Amino acid sequence: MFKSLPFPRYPRLRVRRKMTTRPLAGVGGFLLIEVLISAMILTSGIAATMYLFRVGYESLERVRQSNLVSSKIPYAVNFLQTEGYASASGSLALGDGVVLTWRGRTADKKEPVSSNENRPGLPLNPSESFSAPLRDMGVTLRSSMPKNFTLFLYKMDFTVSYMNLHRDYKLEVVRHLIFKRVEIFGHEI
Secondary structure, eight states: OGGGOSSOSOTTSOOOOOOOOOOOTTOTTHHHHHHHHHHHHHHHHHHHHHHHHHHHHHHHHHHHHHHHHHHHHHHHHHHHHHTGGGSSEEEEEEETTEEEEEEEEEEEEEOOOOOOTTSTTSBOOHHHHOOHHHHHTTOOOBTTSOSSEEEEEEEEEEEEEETTEEEEEEEEEEEEEEOOOOEETTEEO
16 A cells, blocks of 8 residues: 555655756757846846936935025025125125125116105105116105105126036115215205
């Protein structure tokens, strides 16, 4: 009954068979071609993956640069509105390698003209009080305002740069200059 089984009764005993090698007739060198083709496919896959990593790194670097420049824009605008308008052009380091470069000019200058003496508190006619650039910005005067000041409109073109990234912007700043009345011996100067 146990003699008909193909394997021995004791599983721990291993039977070694003699391995026979048969030469493959008519298939000579086919294995070498398969290995070369698979190596080429593997190499092209690795090269494509390396290219994708490089493109991804470059994209992340551009995003980082753009975020750094964008984070400095509020500082640049604040500087130009408070101090930068006074000079015609200049350059300022904003930190982290970001540089602000600006060029400005006075676009308009207007002293108030009062044509509404009998209606205090009402806006003046913008066409009588300001030229087109100030009117377009919605600047109006009221007749109750003091008459000893001048409004200036500055147009600023500025660039925020970091490494090879440059962003151009335009800014319009309205400033006023108040004149104080000085009297010497009863005469206003």
